[in-house]
Amino acid sequence: MTSVVTIPVTGMTCAACSSRVERALQESPGVESANVNLMTSEATVSFSPAATSAETLVAAIRSTGYGAELPVAEHSEHHRHETDDLRLKLALSLVVAVLVMLLPMVVAPSGALRYLLLGLTLPVIGWAGRSFFTRAWQAFRHHSADMNTLIAVGTGTAFGYSAAVTLAAGWFTRHGIPPQVYFEAVVWIIALILLGNHLEARAKGKASEAIRRLIGLRPEEVRVMRDGREVTVPLQTVQVRDEIVVRPGERIPVDGVVLSGRSSVDESMLTGEPVPVEKGPGAAVTGGTLNELGVFHFEATRIGERTVLARIIRLVREAQGTKPPIQKLADRISAVFVPVVISLAIATFVIWFDIGPEPAYLHAMVAGVTVLIIACPCAMGLAVPTAVMVATGRGAGIGVLIKGGDVIELASNADLVLLDKTGTVTEGRPRVEAVHGLKDSTGMLQLAASVEHGSEHPLAQAIVMASQAAGLQLEPVRDFRASPGRGASGLVAGRRVLVGNRQLLLDQGVPLEPVPGETVQRGTVVFVAIDGRVAGWLVIGDPVKPTSSTAVRDLKSMGLEVVMITGDNQATAASVAAEVGIERVFAEVLPEHKRDAVLRFQREGHIVAMVGDGINDAPALAQADVGIAMRGGSDVAIEAGAITLMQNDLTGVPRALLLTRRTLRVIRQNLFWAFIYNLVGIPIAAGVLYPSFGLRLSPAMAAAAMAISSISVITNSLRLRHA
Amino acid sequence: MMAKLVVTLVGVAAITWVNWYFLIAGRRSRNS
Numbered sequence A: 001m002t003s004v005v006t007i008p009v010t011g012m013t014c015a016a017c018s019s020r021v022e023r024a025l026q027e028s029p030g031v032e033s034a035n036v037n038l039m040t041s042e043a044t045v046s047f048s049p050a051a052t053s054a055e056t057l058v059a060a061i062r063s064t065g066y067g068a069e070l071p072v073a074e075h076s077e078h079h080r081h082e083t084d085d086l087r088l089k090l091a092l093s094l095v096v097a098v099l100v101m102l103l104p105m106v107v108a109p110s111g112a113l114r115y116l117l118l119g120l121t122l123p124v125i126g127w128a129g130r131s132f133f134t135r136a137w138q139a140f141r142h143h144s145a146d147m148n149t150l151i152a153v154g155t156g157t158a159f160g161y162s163a164a165v166t167l168a169a170g171w172f173t174r175h176g177i178p179p180q181v182y183f184e185a186v187v188w189i190i191a192l193i194l195l196g197n198h199l200e201a202r203a204k205g206k207a208s209e210a211i212r213r214l215i216g217l218r219p220e221e222v223r224v225m226r227d228g229r230e231v232t233v234p235l236q237t238v239q240v241r242d243e244i245v246v247r248p249g250e251r252i253p254v255d256g257v258v259l260s261g262r263s264s265v266d267e268s269m270l271t272g273e274p275v276p277v278e279k280g281p282g283a284a285v286t287g288g289t290l291n292e293l294g295v296f297h298f299e300a301t302r303i304g305e306r307t308v309l310a311r312i313i314r315l316v317r318e319a320q321g322t323k324p325p326i327q328k329l330a331d332r333i334s335a336v337f338v339p340v341v342i343s344l345a346i347a348t349f350v351i352w353f354d355i356g357p358e359p360a361y362l363h364a365m366v367a368g369v370t371v372l373i374i375a376c377p378c379a380m381g382l383a384v385p386t387a388v389m390v391a392t393g394r395g396a397g398i399g400v401l402i403k404g405g406d407v408i409e410l411a412s413n414a415d416l417v418l419l420d421k422t423g424t425v426t427e428g429r430p431r432v433e434a435v436h437g438l439k440d441s442t443g444m445l446q447l448a449a450s451v452e453h454g455s456e457h458p459l460a461q462a463i464v465m466a467s468q469a470a471g472l473q474l475e476p477v478r479d480f481r482a483s484p485g486r487g488a489s490g491l492v493a494g495r496r497v498l499v500g501n502r503q504l505l506l507d508q509g510v511p512l513e514p515v516p517g518e519t520v521q522r523g524t525v526v527f528v529a530i531d532g533r534v535a536g537w538l539v540i541g542d543p544v545k546p547t548s549s550t551a552v553r554d555l556k557s558m559g560l561e562v563v564m565i566t567g568d569n570q571a572t573a574a575s576v577a578a579e580v581g582i583e584r585v586f587a588e589v590l591p592e593h594k595r596d597a598v599l600r601f602q603r604e605g606h607i608v609a610m611v612g613d614g615i616n617d618a619p620a621l622a623q624a625d626v627g628i629a630m631r632g633g634s635d636v637a638i639e640a641g642a643i644t645l646m647q648n649d650l651t652g653v654p655r656a657l658l659l660t661r662r663t664l665r666v667i668r669q670n671l672f673w674a675f676i677y678n679l680v681g682i683p684i685a686a687g688v689l690y691p692s693f694g695l696r697l698s699p700a701m702a703a704a705a706m707a708i709s710s711i712s713v714i715t716n717s718l719r720l721r722h723a
Numbered sequence B: 001m002m003a004k005l006v007v008t009l010v011g012v013a014a015i016t017w018v019n020w021y022f023l024i025a026g027r028r029s030r031n032s
Helices: A015-027 A054-062 A075-106 A111-128 A130-141 A147-167 A169-174 A183-207 A209-215 A308-321 A325-355 A360-374 A378-397 A405-413 A421-425 A441-452 A458-469 A502-507 A517-522 A548-557 A570-580 A591-603 A618-623 A652-686 A699-722 B002-031
Strands: A003-010 A031-037 A042-047 A221-226 A229-234 A243-246 A255-261 A263-266 A277-279 A296-302 A400-402 A416-420 A431-437 A477-483 A487-492 A495-500 A524-530 A533-541 A561-565 A584-586 A608-612 A626-630 A643-645
Touching: A003 A054, A015 A031, A015 A042, A015 A054, A015 A130, A042 A054, A075 A111, A075 A183, A111 A130, A111 A147, A111 A183, A130 A147, A147 A169, A147 A183, A147 A325, A147 A360, A183 A699, A209 A308, A325 A360, A325 A652, A325 B002, A360 A652, A360 A699, A378 A400, A378 A405, A378 A652, A378 A699, A400 A405, A400 A652, A405 A626, A405 A652, A416 A421, A416 A591, A421 A561, A421 A570, A421 A608, A431 A441, A431 A458, A441 A458, A441 A477, A441 A487, A441 A495, A441 A524, A441 A533, A458 A524, A458 A533, A495 A502, A502 A524, A548 A561, A548 A570, A548 A652, A561 A570, A561 A591, A570 A584, A591 A608, A591 A618, A608 A618, A608 A652, A618 A626, A626 A652, A643 A652, A652 A699
Parallel strands: A416 A561, A416 A608, A561 A584, A608 A626, A626 A643
Antiparallel strands: A003 A042, A031 A042, A221 A229, A221 A243, A243 A296, A255 A296, A263 A277, A400 A643, A431 A533, A477 A487, A487 A495, A495 A524, A524 A533
């Protein structure tokens, strides 16, 4: 048995931090998999409860130098405490930074001033910046190095030297060295990095707004009928089968089926669809949606973690933590990055010392510290997770559930969209449009409906509905057999009845009857054979959704090839395809062969996005590079696709693909700027511009540049909120 | 002159050690 636990982790500031925690968890005995999300500051661990416990996992995280608490409901409380603490440290550092910068301008340099500056700097380095040192030390003990290492070595060197000058000014003066101190650099670096952390924490908060908004859709109190009276109870106490009353303007608390009353329900928060949906007895209602004007009673069918809303929240949360393959590049680079930067800083020191102007060791130290500070790979660590987080949050807001960062990358590269016809391009609620019995139409319909009564296939349901509309009584069926993609058969009143397509009849050796061409054009022809002979056929039509052709046009304008696939006959498929503007069609494809069609396109080198309803095309959705499931009437789809469209029409497909394309573009921009920044910043900090232009950076300027690069990456990602 | 030589040698040694400690020994300790 495997348990999964989500543990809030504090103190992680960069990709290297999260990968270190992840590694520690993965190495911990009994852990099957561990995924640490930098943006939500959470570790999600699957483990075997027999071999380890949540407490052991918390201890494993703490051994890496980060904070971890056992999961509690008040995670956001915990998060707020961390933010408040950070804000206080930032405020202190900024006040001291201004003082330390201004004091030497108004007070003449003296031993007393240096002592004053040392006194002001101590609380900043010892309290506000302390965590950088403890984390750097923990990392060092594990043979790893991250941005904390760079900050700790940089500020530590500058502070150590300045403190030595303050305490032993006489010794330095006697040796001809001016008693120069760098306290302002130390304080500014810490202040600016804390500022970056603070802004990052705020961005995290903004990105998880999407989840908070979804959680906020649940009402806290529910009106329930108990013993014939309406009572108000907390949401947690609602049970399955409870009768719940919803009044105008109230949110529907859980999933269920309407028992009595009528109303229109605004489902836009889940589907993005702005038009309210009419609900009457028998209609399914979803928790979190908003009742408009009517009053109705409904029976709770799913509560707690099993509701659609709870599953969406869980999926969005999980998705925000997954890493797209492009992140691996960033991780690999940051693993070797820090040792390389430390080496560069040492080399910078040596070169300035050997060939730099006097006082050589002073310039050497300043240049070395500046290299360490400017190279903090914060922007690189933020480049991918911020974009993934904002994009998945944005997606949830427009009815597009994206299941992870890897999906974003694949979907943005898709070049072929394979559309399943039924329920995707068409309404998926087929209607019997004509009953053509060779002898007795009514009797044939009655027998066909009796067989199909046990089947959940949409065509079967259409036949049953047609018989009910005609007021026919259904007969009991024995020996019912369903043949996927072909039809069904059974014994009704002692007669063997086959209901299905041409293939079913061929399989069973029933001689076919010719069907007029215009009949085939109108829809799917379902043959009915009784005791081995064709008794007639039903024509079942499935109207095309009004938005399908717009969606196909949009997909084509995005440069995508659009192909339709269906189990239906050639003629029906061709007429639907022509109506929506699709040129390439694969008809009469059995559900199990849809997967092969996907495979064939993949072998041709296409990256395939398959769109289906997630019910009978689940294998094809899984085989496709990106499975896009349309929620339609069923909730199965929520888990079926890599992307799930909450709205039941095709326009969600171009919207989803466009969002993933924009996200990948933002990720690429972020990575590009983060790399360029280091590529340009490090040589300047090392002093390559000094010989020709006399240009050098101070450590404090380097800290400012680093903070700016982090902020620009975060801002760029936040643009996706409006994508 | 002597100081420069010493700083250069110490610098080279430090760079070697940093790369050994974080990259080679680090990988070994992670794999073990």
